[in-house]
Amino acid sequence: MTQRILSITSGENFRDLGGYQTTDGRHLKWRKLIRSGALGKLDDHDQAKLAALNVKYDIDFRSPAEVKQLPDHVPSTAQFHHEPVFGTDLTEASKTTADLDQELMTIPNRGASHMQEVYRQMTHLDSSLVAYRNFFNYLLSTPDDGALLFHCQAGKDRTGFGAYLVLSALGVDFETIQQDYLLTNTTTSDWVTNKLAELRAAGHSETFVNNYAQLAGVDESYLHAATSAIQAQYGSVNQFLTDALQLSNHDLRDLQSLYLTDN
Template sequence: MPERLLDITSGHNFRDLGGYQTTDGHTVKWRRLLRTGSLAELDDQDLTKLARIPVTVDIDLRGFAEIKKDPDRVPAGANYYHLPVFAEDETDASHSDEEIAKQMSKPGNGYRHMLVVYERMATMQSAKKAYQEMFARLAANDQGAAIFHCTAGKDRTGMAAFLLLSALNVPRETILQDYLLTNRVTKDFREHWLAQMRQNLPQGPTTDALINNRRELASVNSDYLTKAITTIEANYGDVHHYLTDYLAISPTELAQLRHNYLE
């Protein structure tokens, strides 16, 4: 069985959605749908590995400032599509320590901020346009693997994976487990980063609050995805109607997605 965590040395959170079972007896194909963090730091060896899969589509969900600062290193043979969920990064994955410190000195602000981010991902027009186009590109990709990613590969990418796996009829419990897998595969990197941050700051309640808030921003929480789901259900009844009515994914597109990515 292929590995779910890809062997990428100069990137974080590179994962395969293959192997997940659906409610109607199918299985997501391996090496066809890859959810990842940024491709900006990939080395040549990483790019060779992705080209060999082969990756044929690179969907970049980041904002304009993010891609200007850290453009993707696109695998050879892949078509690149910039589909910004937000005009600017609202998840704080790419913001400076100084910018975030101004907002995150109050306990609980990180958690509350992420709930707002997930509600906005379910309702904002920029997110709607991005995810609509993502589905169209995936439906058209009948050969090779598609990568979809943001900066950390957890929030905008996590929402994309939730919508996509829901469209493929993967059970909600499985989708949530995949979403939370981010915390496990990025734990060492995240905790090392937070420890370094703490070393460079004075001891005290303000620093404790900042570190705890940064931990909330840098990880995923089932409450975050649940906030998006409850927002969707309050407005559209269920995820299926959100996909077909709000995102306007046609029965033909859904059938093509399932043909492309299920076995």
């Protein structure tokens, strides 16, 4: 796992998708696919680290308001592309506690049910389908010697769904994809623990604290809400890739050629 987590100190949740095995025995190339949280606080040193990986595309899934509030510090090697999954940040990852819905204070597990609905929406909203369709276009355009980085605010939901899609397209089994998805809870555990302690110290109810924890982390039920919606409408994730995201068999073969190795 040490090799997977990038040593970025002025940003959160920077991870390499390299090394994962596909069902046909191939592996994802290292330092080709990077998932992360927002790049708006990157210092020069960390930008240089990403430039050393020859990051060619910086794909930002955040809403327009999020991008305006905290613009990316784009590595010198990369082109920035804004592909908003939502018109507004439905995940609430960028909101302060004062902005959170009143229901979070009174309804147990409202955070989890909210996130499950967000994941279902990522499977059918026009803005989401356009964003992920364009995401694959950039994936297919990344040169052999370059890397692609994709992110949202916290690097867990819109980014997590994007990782699910690309890893599925490359032939990684669902159990491995889910393990990568849940890794966010490890990489962000210190931040979440400190934030929950702050909320308790400020006098917030346990209902609110637990709901905030559900918003701040990831859970199997969130990803399963998306996969169940895809199964119900398309039959399989492969059919979603071809029908909803308009990827041809040729595109999928090219994707595998770019990002997989026999070693």
